[in-house]
Amino acid sequence: MPSIASLIPVSSGPCPRDVTGIQPRRVRAVNDSVRGESSAPKDLGALDSCDKHKNVGVEREARTSTLELAARKLPLPLRIAAFAALAGAPVAFAAGFDLPTKRTDLSDADLKRVADVTRPTADFSMAEQYEAMQAGATTSVDPVTEDSFSHISANIPFEEEQDFKLGNALFRKLWVSSPSSTQASDGLGPLFNARSCMSCHVNDGRGKPPEGGPSAVSMFLRLSRAARTPEEERAIASADILNFPDPVYGRQLQDLAVPGLAAEGRMAIRYDEETVRLGDGETVSLRRPHYAVTDLAYGPFDALTTISARVAPAMIGLGLIEAIPEADILGHADPDDADGDGISGKAAIVRDHRSREIALGRFGWKAQNATVRDQNADAFANDIGISTPDHPDAHGDCTKAEEKCLDMPTGVQKRLGEEEAPGPILDLVTFYSQNLAVPARRRASFPETLKGKRIFYETGCISCHVPKFVTRRDSPDKAQSFQLIWPYSDFLLHDMGDGLADGQQVGLASGREWRTPPLWGIGLTRTISGHSFFLHDGRARDLTEAILWHGGEAEKARNAFSALSRDDRAALITFLESL
Numbered sequence: 254m255p256s257i258a259s260l261i262p263v264s265s266g267p268c269p270r271d272v273t274g275i276q277p278r279r280v281r282a283v284n285d286s287v288r289g290e291s292s293a294p295k296d297l298g299a300l301d302s303c304d305k306h307k308n309v310g311v312e313r314e315a316r317t318s319t320l321e322l323a324a325r326k327l328p329l330p331l332r333i334a335a336f337a338a339l340a341g342a343p344v345a346f347a348a349g350f351d352l353p354t355k356r357t358d359l360s361d362a363d364l365k366r367v368a369d370v371t372r373p374t375a376d377f378s379m380a381e382q383y384e385a386m387q388a389g390a391t392t393s394v395d396p397v398t399e400d401s402f403s404h405i406s407a408n409i410p411f412e413e414e415q416d417f418k419l420g421n422a423l424f425r426k427l428w429v430s431s432p433s434s435t436q437a438s439d440g441l442g443p444l445f446n447a448r449s450c451m452s453c454h455v456n457d458g459r460g461k462p463p464e465g466g467p468s469a470v471s472m473f474l475r476l477s478r479a480a481r482t483p484e485e486e487r488a489i490a491s492a493d494i495l496n497f498p499d500p501v502y503g504r505q506l507q508d509l510a511v512p513g514l515a516a517e518g519r520m521a522i523r524y525d526e527e528t529v530r531l532g533d534g535e536t537v538s539l540r541r542p543h544y545a546v547t548d549l550a551y552g553p554f555d556a557l558t559t560i561s562a563r564v565a566p567a568m569i570g571l572g573l574i575e576a577i578p579e580a581d582i583l584g585h586a587d588p589d590d591a592d593g594d595g596i597s598g599k600a601a602i603v604r605d606h607r608s609r610e611i612a613l614g615r616f617g618w619k620a621q622n623a624t625v626r627d628q629n630a631d632a633f634a635n636d637i638g639i640s641t642p643d644h645p646d647a648h649g650d651c652t653k654a655e656e657k658c659l660d661m662p663t664g665v666q667k668r669l670g671e672e673e674a675p676g677p678i679l680d681l682v683t684f685y686s687q688n689l690a691v692p693a694r695r696r697a698s699f700p701e702t703l704k705g706k707r708i709f710y711e712t713g714c715i716s717c718h719v720p721k722f723v724t725r726r727d728s729p730d731k732a733q734s735f736q737l738i739w740p741y742s743d744f745l746l747h748d749m750g751d752g753l754a755d756g757q758q759v760g761l762a763s764g765r766e767w768r769t770p771p772l773w774g775i776g777l778t779r780t781i782s783g784h785s786f787f788l789h790d791g792r793a794r795d796l797t798e799a800i801l802w803h804g805g806e807a808e809k810a811r812n813a814f815s816a817l818s819r820d821d822r823a824a825l826i827t828f829l830e831s832l
Contacts, residue, residue, distance in 0.1 A: 350492070350602050350611050351611070352579050352580075352583060352600070352602075352611065352613060353578070353579050353580045353583075354580055354583065354584075355580050356578045356580050356581065356725075358578065358725050358726045358727045359726060363726075367723045370721070370723065370737060371720075371721040371722060371723060371737075373710060373715055373720055373721075374710075377703050377704070377706055377707035377710075378703070379698060379703070380697045380698035380703065383737060384694065384697050384739065385693050385694040385697045385698075386693060386694075387691055387693065387694050387738065387739040387740075387773050387832070388406075388569075388570055388573055388690065388691035388736070388738050388739075388773070389573070389724075389736030389737050389738050390407065390408040390732075390736060391406035391407055391408055391409075391572075391573065391688075391690055391691070391732060391733060391736060392407060392690060392691055392692070392693050393405075393406075393407055393690035393691065393692050393693065394407065394692075394693045395692075397692065397695070397777065397780060398780070399456055399780060399781055399783075400456060401692045401777055401780065401781060402456055402457040402458050402567060402568060402569050402689060402692070402774065402777070402781050403421075403456060403457045403689065404689070404690045404692075405417045405688055405689075405690060406572070406688045406689075406690045406732050406733075407690060408732045409688055409732050410732070413684075413688075413732075416681060416684050416685075417684065417685055417688055419681045419685075420681040420682050420683070420684050420685025420686070421685050423450075423678055423681055423682050423685070424449070424450045424451055424454075424682055424685055424686070425449055425450070425451045426438065426449055426450075427448045427449050428440060428441040428448050428449065428637055428639060428664075429441055429448075430442060430443070430511035430512060431511075431661070431662040431663055431664040432662055433664075436664075436666050436669075437666070437669065438664075439664035439673075440638070440639050440640070440647060440663055440664020440665070440673030440674075441511060441637065441638060441639070441664070442507075442509070442510060442511045442514075442637075442638035442649060442661070443510060443511045443514050443638060443648060443649070443651060443658045443661040444507035444509070444510050444514070444516065444517060444638060444649060444650060444651060444655070444658055445507055445509050445510070445511075445636065445637050445638040445649065446469075446470065446473050446505070446507055446508060446509060446635075446636045446637075447470050447471075447509075447636050447637055448637065449637070450629075450632065450636075450637075450682065452470050452471070453470060453471045453565035453632075453636060454471070454565050454566075454567070454568050455471065455782060455783075456781045456782065457567065457568040457569065457689055457781070458567050458568075458778065458781035458782035459471075459564060459565060459566055459567045459778060459781075459782055459786075460472050460564035460565030460566075460782075460791070461564060461782065461784045461786045461791050462522060462542075462562075462564070462786060462790065462791040462792075463520075463522070469508065469520050471564060471565045472520070472562060472563065472564045472565070472790070472791065473505055473506065473508075473520075473562075473563060473636070474505065474506040474520050474544065474546065474560045474561065474562055474563075475504065475505055475560070475561045475562075475563055475757065475759075476498060476499045476502055476503065476504055476505060476506055476554070476558055476559070476560060477495075477496035477497060477498060477499070477504065477558070477559060477561075477757055477758070477759070478496065478497050478498075478499065478555060478557040478558050478559065479496065479497070479557065479559075479758050480496075480497065480758075481497075481557070485497065489758070489760065489761075492602050492603055492604050492611060492760060492761075493604070495603070495621055495759050495760040496757070496758050496759055496760070498650075498652070499554055499555050499558040499652075500555055500652065500654060501551050501552055501554070501555070501652055501654040501655070502517050502518075502549075502551065502554065502558075502652070503650035503651070503652045504635060504650055505635045505636075505650055506518055506520065506546060506560070507638075507649075507650060508520065510658075511661060513661075514657060514658060514661060515550040515551075516548075516550060517549070517550055517551065518546045518547060518548050518549040518550060519546065519547050519548050520544065520545075520546060520562070521544070521545045521546065521547050522542055522543070522544055522545075522562075523542070523543045523545075524540040524541065524542055524543070524792075525540065525541045525543070526538050526539070526540055526541075527539045527540070527541055529801055529815075531815045531816075531822075532815055532816035532817065533817075533818055533819055535819060537797060537798065537801060539792075539793075539798055539801060539802065540792055540794070540798075541752075541792070542562065542790060542792050544560055544562050546560065551654060551655055552654075559755070559756050559757045559764070560757075561755035561756075561757040562755075562789070562790040562791075563618055563789055563790065564786070564789065564790060564791045566618070566770065567774055567778075567781075568686060568689050569689050569690065569691045569692075569773065569774050570689070570690075570691040570738070570740060570771065570773055570774070571616070571625045571628075571686050571687055571689065572625065572686075572687030572688055572730060572733050573691070573724055573733050573736060573738050573740070574615055574616070574740065574744065574771065575615070575616075575624060575625055575687065575733075576724035576725050576728040576730070576733040576734070576736070577615075577722045577724055577725075577738075577744070578724075578725050579612075579613045581722055581723075582600070582613060582615065582722075582743065582744050582745065583600055583613070585598055585719055585743040585745060586598045586599060586600050586745055588600075594716065595806060595809055596716045596717065596747070596806050597747065597748065597806055598717070598743055598745040598746070598747060598806075599745060599746040599747070599761065599762075599766065600613055600614075600745060600746070600761075601613065601614030601615070601619065601620030601621065601745075601746050601760060601761055601762060601768065602614065602760070602761055603620075603621060603622065603623050603760055604623075605623050605624065605627065606622075606624075606626070606627045606630060606643045606644075607626075607642075607643060612624070614760065614768075615744045615768075616628040617631075617768070618767060618768060618770075618789045619746065619759035619760070619762040619766065619767060619768055620744065620745075620746060620762065620768040621759050621760055621762070625683050625686050625687050626643070626679065626683045627643070628686075629679060629682055629683050629686055630643035630644050630679060631644070633674055633679070634646070634649055634650065635649065635650050637649075638650065639664075639673045639674045640663075640665070640672040640673045640674065641672050641673075641674045641675075641676075641678070641679045642671075642672055642675070642676050642679065643679065645671065645672055647663035647664065647665050647672070647673055648661070648663065687730065687733075688730075688732070691738075691773050691774055692774060692777060694831055694832065695776070695830075695831050696831050697831055699827075699831075701824055701827045702824075702827055702828050702831045703828075704821075704824040704827075704828075705823075705824035705825040705826065705827045705828030705829070705831075706828045708817065708821055708824055708825045708828070709825050709828050709829070712810050712813035712814055712817075712825075713809060713810040713813060714810050715741075716810070717742075717743055717745070717747055717769045717806070717807065718741040718742055718743070718769060718772055719741070719742060719743040720739055720741055721737060721738065721739050722737075722738055722740065723735065723736065723737050723738070724736045724738060739773060739832075740771035740772070740773050741771060741772035741773060741832065742768075742769045742770060742771040742772065743769050744768060744769060744771075745768065745769060746761070746762045746766040746767065746768055747766060747767065747768075747769060747805065747806045747807065748763070748765045748766050748805035748806050749765060749766070749767050749803065749804055749805045749806070749807060750765065750803070750804020750805030750806075750807070750808060751765070751804060751805075752802055752804045753765075753767065753788070753789070753802055753803075753804065753805075755789075765805060767789060772829065772832050773832050774832065775787075775796070775829060775830075775832050776829060776830035776831055776832050787799040788802060796826050796829050796830070797822065797826060800814050801814075801815065
């Protein structure tokens, strides 16, 4: 078995000499056959090999033309996405922030090569090369089960498996209230939403609404208000703060508490059913949620506090997302809609929690975090009430108004460190989170899937759900270095219209804007999580409802979907279910 650096077709020309092959832990054939043919690679060839492969996505003569001329060969719905993918394209984003506009990890030849391989295909007669391996060499090819989101990246070196397994154990760890005889496990809360990471991300999958049950463990309410003063507005504009918490209840409503303390309150949801008529006369019922809080234990909310419901997202592919160069994401940004296509795409500008340096936000429903570590530290602090080096307050989200909460004992053990979850714990959970593998595609080369893929592209969905990226060659994690990946997201903020608006500003994201979520793994939601609820608050009960909720910048694509025949809509859903 050859060593693997990535799964990218290599262009003609001199063979690169900087081979960084990584022996996979296991690689087996992907069960994706049609009449004996497979869309999976036969040899899992390395990017930095000397093999020459046929590019089935774009005609060969495009290689000898400029990238711009090649893009003009594409159908109109694809041109903008193709131009945006050009390496080093000018970038417009929030004024005053200095972020890279061109990749610095590649030679000019490799920049052209990356632009070529990430250009959206115009050929839907067959699956693209390596398309089934949607996370490159990290892709898991294990049989599909409820644990398919919990596998280690397939090319992780054997010596790093121990860190992954330790991180997995800590991810599943149930924290207890203080004081406790299990001193390495106490410190829960005092106010909290869950006792472990796994409580929200069951099987490392996505959360869901409580659906009438007593618990909303994998769904919570964010609390915040907008800026009141010019000083607060400047703090948000400079990315020094995302928004401002409720003065009593903090940044998140905690519906659980340790013994002797009252929980803050409970989330209440009411749905109104709305009927939507599609172009062929078929009707679909959408449910519009209305959120409230009952049993508030510490008085009323501030008059300006807004509430926003969020479900826990799936955990797969996070390290690969982190390894996408900032310039390649920013290359798709068009905040002023300079090209007039109705799609803006705005970068989320945030600060790294530790360095406080300006960075590109790419994690969270509003892209409020720049790194996997930042996302994990926020979850420890707000969801579980556990302090880490990045959020050292052992009382979690308790505010000065919640005096009894601040009087509760903490789980800090000086012999173990200054926090309840010292640095090594956060490091291991972060490593685990970065290396959860994306499963291989199913039926990527089936005719119905390819038909749905063509419709997905032609209706304009890829304007936001950008199919492909190539990760950094100099990624700190060599397993994620220089991988061709298919997340189907631009990781930018988009105005999604009134229907999905929550009215809550998060940094530069307005109350109508959301980050484009990656789609890989979406077809396994029911298998992994036992449900089919989608969107940021789980209001959509299937993928059709999720699409029909799209508005704002996505309204044109939503209307195109609505106008399709029943068979074409089914084909598009089949494509999504293959991801």
